Amino acid sequence: MSDLVEYEQGSRFPGRIGRTADDSSPAWPAPVRAPDGAPNVLFFVLDDVGYGQLSCFGGLVSTPNIDRVAASGLRYANMHTTALCSPTRSSILTGRNHHSNGVACIMELATGYPGYDGRMPFENGMLSEMLVEYGYNTFCLGKWHLSPSEDNTPAGPFHRWPLGRGFERFYGFLGGETNQWYPDLTQDNGSVTQPRQPEDGYHLSEDLADQAIKLMLDAHVNAPEKPFFMYYATGAAHAPHHVPKEWADRYAGAFDMGWDAYRETVFENQKQIGLFAADSELSPRDPDVPEWTSLSADERRLYARMMEVYAGFLSHADHHFGRILDTLERIGELDNTIIMIVSDNGASAEGGPTGSFNEMLFFNMVPESFEDNLAKIDDLGGTRAYNHYPWGWTWAGNTPFRRWKRETYRGGSTDPFVLAWPAGMTARGEIRTQYAHVIDMVPTVLEAIGADAPATIGGVTQSPVEGVSFAHTFDAADAPTKHTTQYFEMFGHRSIYHDGWRAVCPWPGPSFTEAARHGRKMGDAITPEVLDQLDRDGWELYHIAEDPTEATDVAAEFPERLRELIATWWAEAEKYKVLPLDGSLQPRLAAERPQTSKPRTRYVYYPNGAVVPAFAAPPVFNRPYSIEADVEIPDGGAQGVLVAQGGDAGGYSFYLEGGRLHYAYNYVGRDQFTLHSGDVVPKGRHTLRYEFEPTGQPDFKNGKGVPGRGQLYVDSQLVANVEFPHTAPLIFELEGLSCGYDFGAPAADGYEPPFEFTGILHSVTFDVTGELIKDDEAELARIMAQQ
Known part of the structure; x- marks a missing residue:
């Protein structure tokens, strides 16, 4: 047996404290221990x-x-x-x-x-x-x-x-x-x-x-x-x-x-x-x-x-x-x-309705071609798909x-x-x-x-x-249900369960087809007038105890029970902070939220740091922007990625390969636009820069961001220039930004990741001061699809 004396933390010290250790006795705050035999979970x-x-x-x-x-x-x-x-x-x-x-x-x-x-x-x-x-x-x-x-x-x-x-x-x-x-x-x-x-x-x-x-x-x-x-x-x-x-x-x-x-x-x-x-x-x-x-x-x-x-x-x-x-x-x-x-x-x-080989097309509102998807059938599930x-x-x-x-x-x-x-x-x-x-x-x-x-x-x-616990059911198949009432609400779509009955108020309708007949679609706001109408005649009723699949709406047969369930839903909504009822989507997307840092137009990154999550990367869509790298090229030259974001299904990479400066832009896995310098970047310290300037308007409904002009500069000297007929309107593949190497799948075809930069990379700076062209509806579709 151990002579160790323990006591509950915060309680009186049970040992003895004398003038020296010889005339004292120790005791220890007891560590937190689960009871003997406590199960894992x-x-x-x-x-x-x-x-x-x-x-x-x-x-x-x-x-x-x-x-x-x-x-x-x-x-x-x-x-x-x-x-x-x-x-x-x-x-x-x-x-x-x-x-x-x-x-x-x-x-x-x-x-x-x-x-x-x-x-x-x-x-x-x-x-x-x-x-x-x-x-x-x-x-x-x-x-x-x-x-x-x-x-x-x-x-x-x-x-x-x-x-x-x-x-x-x-x-x-x-x-x-x-x-x-x-x-x-x-x-x-x-x-x-x-x-x-x-x-x-x-x-x-x-x-x-x-x-x-x-x-x-x-x-x-x-x-x-x-x-x-x-x-x-x-x-x-x-x-x-x-x-x-x-x-x-x-x-x-x-x-x-x-x-x-x-x-x-x-x-x-x-x-x-x-x-x-x-x-x-x-x-x-x-x-x-x-x-x-x-x-x-x-x-x-x-x-x-x-x-x-x-x-x-x-x-x-x-x-x-x-x-x-x-x-x-x-x-x-x-x-x-x-x-x-x-x-x-x-x-x-x-x-x-048709599925997708690359969800980035859907997120960017790019029309999908059945023929293209069929041609890629053998690649479904693989590294080049996002299906x-x-x-x-x-x-x-x-x-x-x-x-x-x-x-x-x-x-x-x-x-x-x-x-x-x-x-x-x-x-x-x-x-x-x-x-x-x-x-x-x-x-x-x-x-x-x-x-x-x-x-x-x-x-x-x-x-x-x-x-409420259902542990009482573990060994008792006939034990009564203790959970007798439960509300549901999601984007204005409501339901309530109580004692074997279930009432449902679908929003915007029982199906997209039926909602369209009433001129409604998901994301439409529920106004007070619409809410009154829904509570009058928008609810369905199912006797789940006898009809567990919600096959038969019996609202017309049991109007009083339906009214009771609707009243119960409202009581539960008050109790559990469901109000205000909100069927909208775009206003939620556009809502201003507290931010950790103030809005900015300049982002500075340093090599081999943590991957920056995609949503926190510089917003380079549908606006002028520049990427500038401060580098030193050693004897014998250098190669590798300066900065990259995204992958096979969409993204970009700014890199050196074969001593030359490159920029590759991957449009949703379909088109790749590239620029490269004709000459090798010589030994020494240099400023390497990529600039994008919009030359037209986006076509969001057809999945095309702004067209534009891409330009490469070495120490302020233009070394490459190309016209982009379109860009990604909303999102690259959901891979974050990495500096000094390429995290994940490569956005460019010219190298294998991580392709770390072999010179000295002091920093990479993004400037996004240019005016932004937005489409909240398209951005909303993207966010909703990524739940």
Whole structure:
């Protein structure tokens, strides 16, 4: 037995202090330790995965490792999310509703109201903040998307990054999506480069699993009894759908039957599993989705391949998740780990009706050519693609429900949920039908480990947790539902659940087709007059207890019940900061938000620093600008990148190769415009400059930014000149800016990254004082597609 004396920090010192150490006795403040046998907690958050896609939910995408967890525990058939990524993730981690967290929508569209400002209040503590004070290690891997986008630069502030919210370690990306082959990576509070290149086998899903395993093992070998909480939020299966070709090829021919037949097959599977009763109906055909048989043979071939790539992407992520499970098993921790697996919303329709080989075309409003996409069918999922499937597969992926992500029908807000804790429950492979919402995950974990939600965190008095535990259902299939009422709101699209009934007020309409008949579209403002009209006759009613797929609107049969539910929605909206109701999009985009630094027109960068996130890079679109590098060329010359941003799907690079100065501009992966000096840049110190001057107006509706004239200068002497017929109107590929090397995929064809500059690069300066030509509508479309 140890003679060590410990005492609770803040309490009276129990030792004795004499005049010398010889006549004194020591005691130590006790470290925070979790109770003996406390379970680990692992949240696996999938991205844009629909209810009818995972194989353990009847889907046709093979996910054997998620199935393995389901077989050792439970599938919850009635779990709900907010229908969008950032809002759902905020609720998963805090146990509070998304408006209570200030996360009404994505962080990039925050507005100045408490439910909408994107500044998650510290009185809404995260599970990481709770458990780290309970003696847990806390790890965050993958997608964050929970800090204001204005703060996501190497300048911070960092208090809403993962390490500021109770996580001890972070490895992943801060925004809503990233290139899976060339991700914008952050480790803890700093930018890092990926450990190897795609040609050497790199993919983000594997990297995240590698890091997760390392963090678990590092902690375990040093403190085997110490439990951990891991938030593992893979980028899969959000676009771009990137995956090694052999994984997509495993599904060759698997989706040739098309999305209509997929729905029928999956719904039958779901009935066989017991997710739905045998007499349940499939929700009606969506008027926005064409019948598979109406498509040409080439359309069917391309769209089937797009789904094969998506399926391979999801299976590949599942495979690497399996490595985490295997590691837990190897160290004897699998049975005593509470595993919760959930998607953040329903499947995504952001690929549009025809899908895309390169989403950067969609983001820039560039019309896509079916013939061009078909010609690149073999490159889908690869390093030169930035692909997404058509929304017919979205609709099918949410089988058996209506609609999809961003809408509060069940297709957007009812998602697969798997839970296992073999050491803490006897149920194996069973289904639970109790109503639940992701705000219930935190209180369920707290009850399972025997902890209370803290009264204060870091000196901040905590708000009440708004979810309710469903731990009572672990071994009781017939236990009553404790979560009886839940509101939903997303971009003005509203719904409410109460005691087996569900009312929905779709905005701008039940489908895009039906909305257009009324002269409405997504993003239209909801005026007081429109709101009054919607509350009079815009609501639908479904008896979910008998009609779980929202197949039959019974509003006309039960008008009084509908009125009660509408009144309940308004009461919940007042309670949880949902007001003011806002269906608009452009005003949210244009809203002025607090900035860490003042607006500027001059940006100075130094070599080999952190990657600058794409949204924080100098705004060079549709305006005059210049890039000036201060360099020294040694004996024998120099080569390498001075500054670069973007990659294969769009960007630019300013570099020396063969001793000559080059500038390459990649227009959305289609056109590459290049300039180069005729002579070698001689030894010595030089000013190397690129200038762009617009020569006309942009054509935003056709995806073309301003035409212009590019010029290269060496020490103020013009050495190259070229006319650009058009430029990217809004965005390059989502790779950040790097100085002194090229991070990620190359925007230019003339070199292989990182192609570090071999001379001395003192600085690179951007000047963007020229007048900007804007199109808020086009910028909005870009942001909305990157959720």
